[in-house]
Amino acid sequence: MAAGAAGATQDEVRRHNVSTLLRYVHVHGPTSRAELTAAMQLNRSTIGALTADLTSAGLVREELPARGAGAGAGRPSLVVVPRSERVYVLAFDIGVDYLIAARVGLGGAILDRRELYRPRGDYALDDVVAHLGRFTGEMLSRAGADTVCVGIGAAIAGVVRESDGLVRFAPNLGWVDAPLGQTLQTVLAHYGIHAPVAVGNDADLGALAEHVRGAAAGATDAVYLTGEVGVGAGIIVGGEPLRGAGGYGGELGHMVVNPAGRLCRCGARGCWETEIGEKAILDAAGHPDGPRSTVPAVVTAAAGGDPRAAAAIRHVGEWLGIGVGNLVNIFNPEVVVFGGLLRDILPAVEQQLRTTLRTSGLVAPREQVRLVSPGLGPDSTLVGAAERAFGPLLSDPPGALARQPAGQREDRVEGRMISAGRRPLGD
Amino acid sequence: MAAGAAGATQDEVRRHNVSTLLRYVHVHGPTSRAELTAAMQLNRSTIGALTADLTSAGLVREELPARGAGAGAGRPSLVVVPRSERVYVLAFDIGVDYLIAARVGLGGAILDRRELYRPRGDYALDDVVAHLGRFTGEMLSRAGADTVCVGIGAAIAGVVRESDGLVRFAPNLGWVDAPLGQTLQTVLAHYGIHAPVAVGNDADLGALAEHVRGAAAGATDAVYLTGEVGVGAGIIVGGEPLRGAGGYGGELGHMVVNPAGRLCRCGARGCWETEIGEKAILDAAGHPDGPRSTVPAVVTAAAGGDPRAAAAIRHVGEWLGIGVGNLVNIFNPEVVVFGGLLRDILPAVEQQLRTTLRTSGLVAPREQVRLVSPGLGPDSTLVGAAERAFGPLLSDPPGALARQPAGQREDRVEGRMISAGRRPLGD
Incomplete structure (x- = not known):
């Protein structure tokens, strides 16, 4: 049909x-x-x-x-x-050097949160989920007696099969076909949580959050860019997320903009990521790889008069202008949101970016676009994971409640009743 | 709200x-x-x-x-x-060197058509619409007595304000702010036609037609590329046309892929159009500008062993591969349809295109994409104009019939009753 x-x-x-x-x-x-x-x-x-x-x-x-x-x-x-205080989701943001967990109430309030920062590394799936489970236990012990978890959302920089939360490929963590969704489900069940798990790409979820309640709220067409190690994007077209036929759409970091440029880790030459990604910035600034070498440090050095840092900033501004010009011509968005490390660098590169965009962007769409920082600051991805977790409840409240398993309503966790109701979510 | x-x-x-x-x-x-x-x-x-x-x-x-x-x-x-024989639209395809008019029945059958080919030129709006009016008169004189025109659709290579069919900018015809919609309405009224007029960009309408009943039928995500003088595109995302905030989206011809390349007529350097557009092909093949110099002639010369023509074909195939790689990574489409002069050139460049795409496209989305010729052959744009014209009737049949003016139902055109019914479209 x-x-x-x-x-x-x-x-x-x-x-x-x-x-x-x-x-x-x-x-x-x-x-x-x-x-x-x-x-x-x-x-x-x-x-x-x-x-x-x-x-x-x-x-x-x-x-x-x-x-x-x-x-x-x-x-x-x-x-x-x-009822924010009663109906909530668990949201997780899994980074290459951090883990964030939050309890987010209906209405979007972050009720509680836990964070862990550590050196970059290839952390194993079980290690990551164990930390998230521990955070969950801590947050549940502070939650009220009749609170109900209606969903779980997790964000990760990688390619995700959304049907079951299998992480097909997360290069920065070294994960290939890692069953994040299933593992979360199993571990959280030990804490009495039996809600549906949704795993999403970090950029897609950042875009979702900025579109629902951030800098792109009300926009029908928007692009959310995020740089961490690589460059990713979540794109809103006609009010809906661009997914593509297999859910692989939005790989703006691998848009070729400079075929005479550097080889990208994807195998192509001159991907946008090779000009505006973290490595490109640090290389251009002459910073060696290492824990103390960061993009904010380059921004600070440039502001302080370091000529290599200043050149790196100009370089990134120009290539941002070329790539954003392409996005403006292709998507005619109302707003482009700069997240992740691009959020750190935007104030420093904005003038160069706008100068280049005057040539690379066609007049009509260029005049319509706003270039902005995320409305949710550093929390776009985390809030996006929460929004994704609320999805089933919001799309079909009666259906979501009917699917709520009996265990969810009666299990005790560390001596506390998660939900005292006998009927699904009824009080 | x-x-x-x-x-x-x-x-x-x-x-x-x-x-x-x-x-x-x-x-x-x-x-x-x-x-x-x-x-x-x-x-x-x-x-x-x-x-x-x-x-x-x-x-x-x-x-x-x-x-x-x-x-x-x-x-x-x-x-x-x-009732194809009774309920129809008028569809017009306005090119830089041709005009096509058709009467298209409900169900999509082309019931009658007229074509005019002439040298390229800056033809005036009034000249173009006069020809279309004359074609309409000829076709109406052969239409049955109780036929009813429910819409008029026109396709043009340019930027169009869809609300009233104002052509903001059609560089190849030299039109700026040309009131095509209004002029068509006025001229066709002389022939007793009072149906709503819709004007659209040729690539957008080609995409629409290929999506409804062509090579992209059933696809949720598709890109329709077309080359005439410039390179345009119509893009389907999640089953819906990509429009952008102001209707300016889809300008793939002005995606910068080679910042070290040639200056584009838009003012940027290295737009995709400067590598795969008609002028790029003819220049690369060493063909002087002129009426006898055509892209099919280059294809034929390459097949016949002309080394410059063969090099031009390789050049286009490679740059097509880079740009299509970007589209694959950005949109993850099920299908890319090559229309206009790209339809003529596709068989010759396909092997080079696929070779380049193996590097430029990420594995997962690349494995999902089909690269094809238009299912509607050279008629994608014309059929798209018809589909756009059927839009109001299909979206809201009772509303469209109620809005049908009385004149439509009783006016005589060259002695023929357009529609004999007293009630809107009732028989």
Whole structure:
């Protein structure tokens, strides 16, 4: 059957509407029924019924508005509030030299977090997941008694098979076909967590977070660039993430921009990564490889008058301008967000980047693009992992609750009841 | 209001379903009710009601299946047939040295066509539209008495403001801010045609046609490349056309791939177009500019042993391989379609292209991509203009019929009744 050929039924309409309402309050925070009625273009009684469904499922609660808000004639409109303190996900950001774990509530609040920084290395999958499990245990011991984990999300710099969270290839960690999703599932089960696990590429998840609640919020077309060891990207086209036929899309770091340039680790010559990646910056600045050699140090040295560092900054600015010109011509984005080490370097290279872009970008799309730092600062990837983890609940709240296993609702973890409810998420 | 925040109503469901059914038979041709029930995942009585709506609107008719088809126990399932002979659009393809006009029936059949080839030149808007009007008059005089034109579509190599069909910039024709949409509307009104006019970029429309009923049918992710004077592209991402924030997306011809290369007419250096465009090919082959110097002639000369022509073919194959590698890494498409002069050259350069792509494309997405000629041959752009013209009717059949002006239904054109119906499109 061709995609999009299916008709719609009444059940699907109800599911669509309850999903839309929950997503709205998740993204926008507490919202009055009157605002929801206007935003969703449905009548008041339908909004009331949808809210009642979500309230009885324990996902939102209704409050009287704060004094002064919505003052006027007539009854005040109740405010629908996501139950952040009760409904949460676990989010993990796995880097080559750090691990971050967070408990993120419905609505997007980071309720608790743990971080570990260590030297770069080929850390084994089991080592990484053991640390994340320990962090999870610590955070759960501080969570309230009737809290419910509805999903788990993990971000990693690599190629991921999203169906089961298999990491096909993460060169910086030395992982090939590492079953991250399955291992997380198994280890977290020991802590009484049985929610679905989603693993995603770090750049894709950074783009998701910046699009939902960051610098690209409201944009239909956006590019989120991130540099760590390599250069990756998450791309939003027409409001949806660009995935490609097999989920391999968005490899902007391997866009050839200089066929006369250096050999890339992918085998091609002159990939964008070979001109703006970490190694290119450190090499150009004359910094030897090593733990004390960092991109922020190059930025500082350039600002302090070091001529090699300044030349490196100009080099990166120019090649950023050429590559961003290509993105502007190809995607006509409203915004390009510079994450990871590009976030560190953006202020220093911005002028050169804009100068080059005046030649490389066509006038019409160039005039529309904003070049910005991430709205979520260094947390784009972590927040993106949380957003991905909330995905199943937000897309189909009744379905997600029905799939919640019984164990999730009754298991005790370190002596604490994760969720006391008998019915799925009901209170 | 955030995009996508609106809820769905019953009316919208009905409109969605009637649109889905009409689009299905438009794309797939005559389809039995049983197949529609399966494809749309709706019950038989709903399919019956939707079909009845479309039948009474004069858009489809129902037939008994051909003997042998669907044979078996029980009543045979009626076949729903798009009324191609009655419901049609006008499609125009405006080139720098040709004009093509066609009458295209619902279901995609080209019912009639007219073509004009002439030397390249800066033809004025009025001249072009006058020819298209004359072609239209000729075709209408051969159309049946109760035929109805539901849309007009025009393709042009240039930047188009789709809201009103203003051609912002068509360098090859020398047009700047040319009101093509409005002029077509005015001139065609003299022939009794009052349907909505849609103007689109030729590459975007070629991509649309190849995606709906050509070499990219069924693909969620596809790139349609076309070379005439410049190099353009239409890109399908996740089943939808890539437009960009302002409709300027997809300018692959101005992707910088060789910053050490030639100056492009856009002002940048080393755009892809400067390596694979018509001028690059003719220059590399040592062919002077002129009417007798063509890309097919270079292909023929190379096959005949001309060393400069052969070198030009290798050059283009290599740069095609570098650029297609970028597209593969960025979009992970299932298919790249080579249209326009790239269609002429593909067989000659394919081996070189594939060799280069083995280095420039990452393994995983490269293994998924097919490199093909257009399924619609030289007609991708023309058929795309027709598909765009059918858009309003297919998206919202009741709405499109309600907007059909009274004049459309009663005006006589050269003594013929365009449509005899009193109610919109009813018969």
